[in-house]
Amino acid sequence: MTLVDAAHASGRGFTATLSRDEQRAMGQYMTPPTIARFMAQRLVADVQQDHVRVLEPSAGGGILAAAVVEALLAKQEDQRPGFIDLYLFELDARLVPGLEALCHQMAQACQAAGVQLDWRISQEDFLLSELALRGQAIEGLLTISNPPFLKLNKTSDRRAHLHSYAVYGQPNIYSLFMAATARLTPPGGKWCFITPRSWMAGQYFKAARHTMLAHLTIDSLHAFENRREGFEEDSVLQETVIAWASGRQLFEPSLNILLTRSQGASDLDQSQVTAVPTERVVGDDEHVMLSLPQSQQDPFEGWTATLRTYGFEVSTGRVVAFRAAEHIRETASSWSVPLLWLQHVKQQEINWPIRKKREHISATAASSWMLVPNAPMVLMRRFSPKEDARRVTCAPYVGMLPGLVLGLENHLNYIYRLSGRMTPYEARGLSAFLASKVVDEHFRALAGSTQVNATELRKLPLPPLAAIEEIGRKVSAKPSLEEIDEVVNRVLGLPVAAQAAA
Ligand SMILES: C[S@@+](CC[C@H](N)C(=O)[O-])C[C@H]1O[C@@H](n2cnc3c(N)ncnc32)[C@H](O)[C@@H]1O
Known part of the structure; x- marks a missing residue:
């Protein structure tokens, strides 16, 4: 059994014992093997150091660390590192025995390839760990993560306080993982996360984006677009993005970001690659939003009008219905005019009256402002x-x-x-x-x-x-x-x- 398969079996074996609610509450969604390998291969592609440190901050069954070790060992002998230090963090004690067994298996595989592997499994909250709180770059660090997703209470959650540099509005724990590990990434270090897309543009992720982009240069993005029903693994991937980044260098070359897309995990091999100038993906205003352009020939490129x-x-x-109740009418009268609601507007079509809603409003001095x-x-x-x-x-x-005149309801x-x-x-x-x-x-x-x-x-x-x-x-x-x-x-x-x- 390969390292990835072993980690997959142990991770899945564990989630099978959980109810759906438990799984959701604890963010226990394990990465499928094809995706873990896809993430790891791109992560290590340019890694040349002899001594690397691999961090999986929310390890679960350890599949992502296993995929990184597998990908490092698959490199040509002269490009393979001589030493790998593995740092695995996992909050749930029930996953630790599986991680220990996996580390032994990894050490054997490394030994067979002439590589020395040392590991440390920390059964603790990564965000409260000394490593995350110190926030100092770690030489040779490669971070790979499928973090938990969970909204945190900004005022009462310690983690939100301790990582306040990445908090703006209501934080989601996954963005704290992204930002905290970005701080640890040295120039030339690598970083890869699979997450929902919301961090790329959401308001609440602004501070996390600032931290990430202060420490990282985005190298590559992969978007899953799946809208099909029926593939459990793939349906979880909807609106999911994988981002790969490098620790910032003092002098950044002018860069392109590599962009790929697939429907799900099964067509990853066929995803087409495009290279897009960084400024097309990363906004240059204070919001630093990231977007995923469709192709290099973006028609919006040349348009400057708004x-x-x-x-x-x-x-x-x-027209806010409950405030305007006294003006809204069931039937027409000589001083009423049409009131349009959401239900009257279909794609490219307006239907009024539809005799469903109170769709008239009196046009008097008192209501004229609306x-x-x-x-x-x-x-x-x-x-x-x-x-x-x-x-x-x-x-x-x-x-x-x-x-x-006409009345327009507030949902329009x-x-x-x-x-x-x-x-x-x-x-x-x-x-x-x-x-x-x-x-x-x-x-x-x-x-x-x-x-x-x-x-x-x-x-x-x-x-x-x-x-x-x-x-x-x-x-x-x-x-x-x-x-x-x-x-x-x-x-x-x-x-x-x-x-x-x-
Ligand atoms: C989405 S799962 C991913 C597991 C694994 N990395 C994978 O890709 O299959 C997230 C894991 O993080 C663990 N976790 C949740 N909160 C954590 C925290 N604050 N610190 C460390 N681990 C945490 C969960 O128990 C779970 O195993």
């Missing part, structure tokens, strides 16, 4: 289910409803022209563009954002206004997503078949 450039603004519907002019605009759901084909569900409103956003009127073609074009696959991919690449909010819309690079209008002229009144992709790609000069077929 909604503001064209005089558009995005706002949130002002009403908007009845003019062309794009209406957009602020919340849509994750399973929806596109992150943005929106529709052009071209002025077909009665009344001088709307894009309108700040002074003057949006034309119906602009509304149709903008709506189709926002629902298109190119925009969808752009938003999905901003990791962690399942809902597209007003700030993200304001930041979205837009093609020339003439192209938006052209899209509006070409799409039908209620276009399907396929039609939208076809028209948007044609007008913007993007590959039509490839984009529309997917």
Whole structure:
């Protein structure tokens, strides 16, 4: 049995004894062998030192450390290290005997290859360990980790206090593992984590990102995109990312980040590799967000305009149902106007009335502040289910409803022209563009954002206004997503078949 298989068997043997709830509460999700090997191979590819130190800070069955040792031993003899020190941390005492057995097996494999292995298993909380708290770089360190995921209480959790340098808002324990180990990585040291994507862009991960990027240079990223049902291992991988990084050098060469993608674990071998300039992945503002561009030919690259450039603004519907209860009506009256809710807006389609909701609002002096002019605009759901084909569900409103003004409920956003009127073609074009696959991919690449909010819309690079209008002229009144992709790609000069077929 290989080292990885042995670690896998012991890790899985342990999780099989846990209930699902226990597994979730303790973050006991073990890395599958194919992924462990994939992570380790890239981690050690450039390692040349004779003395390396391997850290697995949340070891479980030790599969990641085993994969690193296996990958180091698989190197050509003249590139293999002579000494390996292994540091394994695991909080759960029940996993320690398995780790001890694995370390013995690793030592034998190393001895057979002429490599000396020393190990230390610490049954303690890594974040409270002397090593993590000291935060000093360790010569020759290679860190590999699948950390636990768990929200921590910022005020009462000691770990959040002790690692406050990486805490902003509500921390998740996994980001503390990332940041704490980043501090330990020396120039030339290596670091690899498999985690949810949320750290890449989430607000609450800002301080952790700052710490990571102060100590590390991201070398490579792999995104799992799986949306299929049925593969247990793969479905856990949804929205998961693997990041590889090196300890920062004093002088950084201008770098590319290697990017790969796969559906799950089974097609890792076929994942295509692209190299993208670092500045396309790592933001250079104070938020230092990371995104995963789709390909080297990013259409957004050349666009510098945003909604503001064209005089558009995005706002949130002002009718908050419980506060406006006295103005909202079941039936129409001579002084009422349409009130649009989330349910009235489907993808590229507005249906009113639907006789389901209280869908009228009285237009009086008292309610006038919450009403908007009845003019062309794009209406957009602020919340849509994750399973929806596109992150943005929106529709052009071209002025077909009665009344001088309209009510928009608070679960809708709307894009309108700040002074003057949006034309119906602009509304149709903008709506189709926002629902298109190119925009969808752009938003999905901003990791962690399942809902597209007003700030993200304001930041979205837009093609020339003439192209938006052209899209509006070409799409039908209620276009399907396929039609939208076809028209948007044609007008913007993007590959039509490839984009529309997917
Ligand atoms: C997601 S599992 C990953 C296990 C293993 N590294 C793998 O890839 O299969 C996380 C492991 O970290 C352990 N753990 C949780 N919190 C920890 C902490 N604060 N310090 C050390 N280990 C911890 C859990 O018991 C669990 O075994």
